[in-house]
Amino acid sequence: MERHDVIVVGGGPAGANAGREAAAHGADVLVIEQGIPREDRDDLGPDSTDAAGMLDYWVDIMELDPAEIPEEIILQELDSTEFIGPNESVILRTTGMDATYDKFGFTFHRARMDDWMRERAEAEGANYVVGRSVKHVETDLDGAPRHVVELADGEELAADAVILADGPQRRVTLQVLEGFLPAGHSALERMAPTNANHIAYQEYRRFPEEAFEPTVLKFWWGYIPGETAYPWVFPNDDPVARVGLTMPIGMDLNDFDDPTSYVLIDEDDTAIPNGATYIDRLLHNVYGGRYDIDADFPRVPDRGKRGGVETYAISSTRPIDSPVEAGIAIAGGAMGTTSAFHEGGYHVATRSGSIAGRLAAQGALDRYNRAWKEAIGDEILRNVSFADLVKDYGPADWDRAFATARKMQGEDDDRLIERIWTAGFPAIKVYLGYKWRKRTYRNGKYVQLTEDEYVY
Ligand SMILES: Cc1cc2nc3c(=O)[nH]c(=O)nc-3n(C[C@H](O)[C@H](O)[C@H](O)COP(=O)(O)OP(=O)(O)OC[C@H]3O[C@@H](n4cnc5c(N)ncnc54)[C@H](O)[C@@H]3O)c2cc1C
Structure with missing residues (x-):
């Protein structure tokens, strides 16, 4: 049986960086994508x-020198982000965080960035195979090596340590967790993709030159119902933008008291509209007065996954500790690092993967749960607290928050990103609510499955 020091399941940002760091620290590592x-x-x-x-300070969280990112990866340099409610809006021109990258942020070509992450891993000596799928991981705590990784084609591989970086679907991660949790443990249900995740849908649209805003990320809140449900426009290469949205899975319109208060819900809707309908309604709502949407904002078919459209699951939950005593680390979207609030997760996936790879190579995975909290705990704490704070916001709440935030913008403020989101009604009450949540979740209490719950 082929044997490796470390096997990584999944070759996204978490997996590629796990492979890179493991190889850089002397391990024979195989990444399977x-x-x-x-x-x-x-x-x-x-x-x-x-x-x-990517926001400015996320580059530092990824431990990247901005100068080393190849030019062809960055699509647009950003100077701001705009949050738009039904009647109010606010433009944020700084994250308020210390950062090496000197602009607000950038949009990037994701496939190229992922490919670059893979190249960096291979340059360090990691083996990265594509086109083979992991079916199962069998662990024998007394075995040497401890893990047998079964591939979909039936081949079995052995490893001393396994890093699970299989993303928000958690096909392998959930099976592995079952082996270390009592039957029926609530975390298994909470982490199931249908409960823990959102769906995301997006279309590539060519914009008229004068409507294309290359330096701004735009988010519409209070437009569609659901917790952390919102449409967006992200500028790609001129003048193509991605128009997308995220929303929880399996919502019912009847769950909402006043569904038509959401801008993109029509009087005669009897169910939550699908992604394509929402995108069409958003474009008509925002640009319809000036343009013929079908003719002036055509879909770009040679982009994305297929036909200019992409649908994804997105991890939208709180993170979990890993069963490190068994020589297993879970990283990135699989462990729930993606923010339930703004869906950003590339940076925390990269960093958690790097840490897992390094510690696996050093035979020190027992330090993983502490180490990832030290590195990305502040970011997770912010995200979890924000998500919690705004989870019941409706259209009127977003308007109030944006109006207050706009008024506050003149103030001398080195934590603007926090203040913006806490400037609701009245601002001080919400700010205290945010502080209280942060206190509630501090010292790693944002973790929804802790190390001591595993049974070996
Ligand atoms: C629509 C959308 C918008 C987003 N926008 C942003 C954004 O603007 N900024 C940002 O920072 N983040 C964003 N994110 C979040 C970001 O994409 C994730 O946080 C990040 O991809 C997580 O990285 P990962 O490596 O953990 O998982 P993934 O990127 O999901 O990678 C997991 C990999 O594992 C592979 N895999 C799965 N199962 C197996 C198996 N059994 N065998 C072998 N391989 C397997 C998959 O093919 C995949 O390549 C967005 C996500 C979505 C869905």
């Missing part, structure tokens, strides 16, 4: 969700 076809990549590659925005 099932491989997904895309219109904008010649060969199979990781499941590169192209909705890629």
